[in-house]
Amino acid sequence: MSKDNLLLRAAGIGRRAPDSGGWLLQDISFDICAGERLAIVGPSGSGKSLLLRALALLDAIDAGEIELRAKPAAVSSVPDHRRDVIYLHQRPALFEGTVEWNLQKPFSLKIHRRNRRYDRGRVLELLRAVGRDDSFLRKTNGQLSGGEAQITALIRAIQLEPSILLLDEPTAALDQETAAAAERLVNDWLRQLPHGRAMVLVSHDSSQARRMSDRILRIRNGRLEGNSGE
Amino acid sequence: MSDTYINLSWSQVAWASALVVVNAFISVLIRLGLERRLVLAALRMVVQLILIGAVLKWVFSLRQWYAVVPLMIAMSLIGSLAAVQQTNRRYPGIWLNSIAAVFASSWLMIFVGILLIVRVHPWYSPQYAIPLAGMILGNTLSGISLTLDRFAEELTSHRDQIEAFLALGATRKEAAREPIRKAVTTGMMPTVNFMVLAGIVTLPGTMTGQLLAGVDPISAVKYQIVIMFLLVSGTALGTVGIAIFAYRRLFNSRHQFLYWLISQPDKSRLDGILSP
Numbered sequence: 001m002s003k004d005n006l007l008l009r010a011a012g013i014g015r016r017a018p019d020s021g022g023w024l025l026q027d028i029s030f031d032i033c034a035g036e037r038l039a040i041v042g043p044s045g046s047g048k049s050l051l052l053r054a055l056a057l058l059d060a061i062d063a064g065e066i067e068l069r070a071k072p073a074a075v076s077s078v079p080d081h082r083r084d085v086i087y088l089h090q091r092p093a094l095f096e097g098t099v100e101w102n103l104q105k106p107f108s109l110k111i112h113r114r115n116r117r118y119d120r121g122r123v124l125e126l127l128r129a130v131g132r133d134d135s136f137l138r139k140t141n142g143q144l145s146g147g148e149a150q151i152t153a154l155i156r157a158i159q160l161e162p163s164i165l166l167l168d169e170p171t172a173a174l175d176q177e178t179a180a181a182a183e184r185l186v187n188d189w190l191r192q193l194p195h196g197r198a199m200v201l202v203s204h205d206s207s208q209a210r211r212m213s214d215r216i217l218r219i220r221n222g223r224l225e226g227n228s229g230e
Numbered sequence: 231m232s233d234t235y236i237n238l239s240w241s242q243v244a245w246a247s248a249l250v251v252v253n254a255f256i257s258v259l260i261r262l263g264l265e266r267r268l269v270l271a272a273l274r275m276v277v278q279l280i281l282i283g284a285v286l287k288w289v290f291s292l293r294q295w296y297a298v299v300p301l302m303i304a305m306s307l308i309g310s311l312a313a314v315q316q317t318n319r320r321y322p323g324i325w326l327n328s329i330a331a332v333f334a335s336s337w338l339m340i341f342v343g344i345l346l347i348v349r350v351h352p353w354y355s356p357q358y359a360i361p362l363a364g365m366i367l368g369n370t371l372s373g374i375s376l377t378l379d380r381f382a383e384e385l386t387s388h389r390d391q392i393e394a395f396l397a398l399g400a401t402r403k404e405a406a407r408e409p410i411r412k413a414v415t416t417g418m419m420p421t422v423n424f425m426v427l428a429g430i431v432t433l434p435g436t437m438t439g440q441l442l443a444g445v446d447p448i449s450a451v452k453y454q455i456v457i458m459f460l461l462v463s464g465t466a467l468g469t470v471g472i473a474i475f476a477y478r479r480l481f482n483s484r485h486q487f488l489y490w491l492i493s494q495p496d497k498s499r500l501d502g503i504l505s506p
Contacts, residue, residue, distance in 0.1 A: 018490045056397055060486055078485040079399045087397040093390035111399040153394070160398065 005033040014063030025222045035194040039201045039213035047222040048202040052166045056087035079111040086162040090169035092153035099152050100137035126155045130181040147178030158189050165199045234444045295354035302363045309371040316375040319382035321491040327475035335467035336370045343460045366464045373465035374472045377417030384409035402481035410473045417469035421462050
């Protein structure tokens with residue numbers, strides 16, 4: 001990948017446990033380029049999710065640097081960074097209300113309301129891709145299955161058109177059909193703008209990691225073991 | 231004070247204390263298991279009040295700022311600690327936050343009451359300063375306690391939503407707005423309800439005390455109205471203050487939610503002293 005395509009760079013990232021001070025992540029370096037689909041795999045507790053959270057600046061790091069488009073993330077506004085790099089938790093967190101209200105909610109934030117508006121047409125297009133129609137928008141979060149909630153959270157993120165999606169075990173709790181729909185949604189989103197978008201997936205499912213990614217990073221005890229793929 | 235005021239003798243107080251025995255008897259009769267706690271609480275209350283009575287008698291006879299102010303400081307410190315003691319979740323710095331919120335809100339209202347509204351001369355007159363401080367502190371600390379408890383509860387139970395909101399680009403202020411709103415509302419609610427019900431369901435303490443002392447009812451009502459406004463303002467400042475302090479401690483300037491700082495309380499020896 002050429003340097004021009006570089007979207008995100010992790011350079012020697014380290015994170016300590018807040019209580020014990022021991023290293024949870026140590027000396028992690030890798031690049032994410034436009035068009036890339038990267039998977040991070042590793043055993044439970046190896047630091048996969050922590051790494052994604054660090055990339056989204058949801059947790060502080062104790063060593064190293066994160067750069068977005070060759071600029072240190074530390075100097076930019078954090079909400080600006082998160083507008084471009086959206087992290088999606090494996091447990092979809094929806095707000096009380098209908099699906100549509102949940103999708104509109106991000107546009108109430110200062111960072112998005114400056115230059116974006118809720119686009120119902122675009123949302124319906126995304127919904128159709130996963131076999132849902134506008135009646136889905138009227139469902140309340142209490143009526144949604146785990147899979148439907150995850151689809152809603154995914155669409156909520158995708159409609160904001162980030163450059164990078166950080167997906168933390170997005171299909172871990174989904175049935176096969178819904179998991180396939182979620183994968184289709186992400187792949188379609190990437191295909192629409194291959195030179196401007198990238199995706200990082202954390203998964204314990206190695207077949208999903210191979211299917212969904214072009215490159216796989218393995219992490220163990222908070223350290224990268226080496227790259228494979230292409 | 232009117233000449234209809236009846237000064238109670240210790241034997242009259244002893245008669246009243248016999249009522250606790252009735253309560254304890256009922257507890258034994260219907261097996262509530264409360265009798266021991268009830269008697270101990272009554273004993274504790276009597277000892278505490280006699281002790282504070284002795285201190286107040288000394289402070290009232292001295293009528294000097296160097297006796298009144300330290301007493302008010304001690305009351306504020308104990309109030310600040312009691313406010314935290316009643317919470318179910320804590321974070322590092324909560325004690326200092328509570329002290330700052332109690333002092334900033336209560337002392338402002340105490341001085342507004344003494345200097346600007348009642349216009350007491352001298353300002354440290356214990357007859358006014360100490361009861362006012364006691365009432366304002368009592369209300370503020372319970373408001374602060376409820377606010378802290380609800381805020382930590384909201385942050386803990388809605389951690390996923392808060393983090394999802396931050397991940398979508400929310401600032402820390404946007405992410406914490408709803409928990410802060412709910413926490414402050416909870417902290418304010420008893421005082422607001424008390425204000426709504428004053429005179430209908432209950433006769434508030436100041437008014438009752440003044441009526442017992444033979445003060446003209448309209449004069450007692452005027453005092454009560456002033457005190458209610460001081461209480462509600464002190465509680466509002468205290469609850470908003472503690473919510474802002476806690477928010478700034480639990481969300482850093484990088485818009486990160488420091489959820490791991492919230493923990494279940496480690497009951498200290500102080501808790502035992504301050505707990506009911």
